[in-house]
Amino acid sequence: xxxxxxxxxxxxxxxxxxxxxxxxxxxxxxxxxxxxxxxxxxxxxxxxxxxxxxxxxxxxxxxxxxxxxxxxxxxxxxxxxxxxxxxxxxxxxxxxxxxxxxxxxxxxxxxxxxxxxxxxxxxxxxxxxxxxxxxxxxxxxxxxxxxxxxxxxxxxxxxxxxxxxxxxxxxxxxxxxxxxxxxxxxxxxxxxx
Ligand SMILES: [Zn+2]
Numbered sequence: 001x002x003x004x005x006x007x008x009x010x011x012x013x014x015x016x017x018x019x020x021x022x023x024x025x026x027x028x029x030x031x032x033x034x035x036x037x038x039x040x041x042x043x044x045x046x047x048x049x050x051x052x053x054x055x056x057x058x059x060x061x062x063x064x065x066x067x068x069x070x071x072x073x074x075x076x077x078x079x080x081x082x083x084x085x086x087x088x089x090x091x092x093x094x095x096x097x098x099x100x101x102x103x104x105x106x107x108x109x110x111x112x113x114x115x116x117x118x119x120x121x122x123x124x125x126x127x128x129x130x131x132x133x134x135x136x137x138x139x140x141x142x143x144x145x146x147x148x149x150x151x152x153x154x155x156x157x158x159x160x161x162x163x164x165x166x167x168x169x170x171x172x173x174x175x176x177x178x179x180x181x182x183x184x185x186x187x188x189x190x191x192x193x
Pocket of ligand 1 (some may be wrong): 038039040064065066096098099100101
């Protein structure tokens with residue numbers, strides 16, 4: 001039971017066989033790109049392959065839903081660091097169809113938490129301490145709107161330089177097809193012929 005031993009066993013042979021050599025690169029993204037994407041398991045290999053990215057090409061930031069929940073949270077901080085210290089020159093927000101964060105129900109998550117042994121008291125204490133759990137755990141209703149919102153949050157951030165293009169896309173989790181929502185060069189939705 002547990003995946004840890006499988007990982008460690010694989011790792012021993014990976015290192016012994018010098019399998020890392022094909023991945024050698026440095027910390028600066030060769031394509032000058034920072035990508036914010038969803039943590040969905042279907043995108044582990046599909047996302048970089050579908051975008052033509054190999055090791056060393058981009059800074060990849062992942063979370064549930066490719067969301068920026070707070071302008072001063074860790075995602076925004078990662079993007080700021082990528083731009084100023086790690087030579088990221090363009091940003092892509094890539095959400096996806098069939099995302100687990102669409103229409104997610106905070107009450108259901110909290111019900112699952114109580115089933116797993118988190119007491120009602122703990123949840124009440126958090127609420128009484130002013131933590132807005134419902135807002136914190138909520139996802140989005142519409143993936144395109146969510147991407148637009150994340151792009152706007154990045155573009156309008158007071159510490160983000162105005163000359164950084166911020167693109168917004170939605171990827172299909174089976175085919176890898178990318179749908180452009182915001183073209184960061186113009187700041188607008190693409191015009192379809
Ligand atoms: Zn997702």
